Amino acid sequence: KGWISTLEEQAANSRKKTYQVEALGRIELAAWVEQQSEPAQLRDDLMVRLRAEAQLGGNNILPELERHLILHKEKLQIYQSIFAKDFGHAEENDRTLYIHRMILQLGINLECGWIEWLETMIPALKNFEK
Numbered sequence: 325k326g327w328i329s330t331l332e333e334q335a336a337n338s339r340k341k342t343y344q345v346e347a348l349g350r351i352e353l354a355a356w357v358e359q360q361s362e363p364a365q366l367r368d369d370l371m372v373r374l375r376a377e378a379q380l381g382g383n384n385i386l387p388e389l390e391r392h393l394i395l396h397k398e399k400l401q402i403y404q405s406i407f408a409k410d411f412g413h414a415e416e417n418d419r420t421l422y423i424h425r426m427i428l429q430l431g432i433n434l435e436c437g438w439i440e441w442l443e444t445m446i447p448a449l450k451n452f453e454k
Contacts, residue, residue, distance in 0.1 A: 327352055383449050393442040400435035403428060 327349030331342040345353060370392060377385040411425045 383453055389446050396435050396438040403432045
């Protein structure tokens, strides 16, 4: 549709492509940015399985909760590493960098929330076994 174009590759052996937004693409992008959207909802497969397990009992979901705790901790470390690399000395008055930093901060906050929730939930469920 003429919205984007591919830029010339810097390395001949690279499979990575770099794209550029063209004038028509900027018009479409601006219209899309102005559209309304619904707030994100927690529709997580794990929560559905946890609700089912609440009815079944047995704490059979504990290994999966523990696995998710590990995964969220790993993702948090990745996000924190990116934050330190990209925003450790970021200019505070750059609007674009501020937006990018705050999006990453939201990801960090969400991972911290998951970790806190799982670190509360797992021991509590184990206490019900006793």
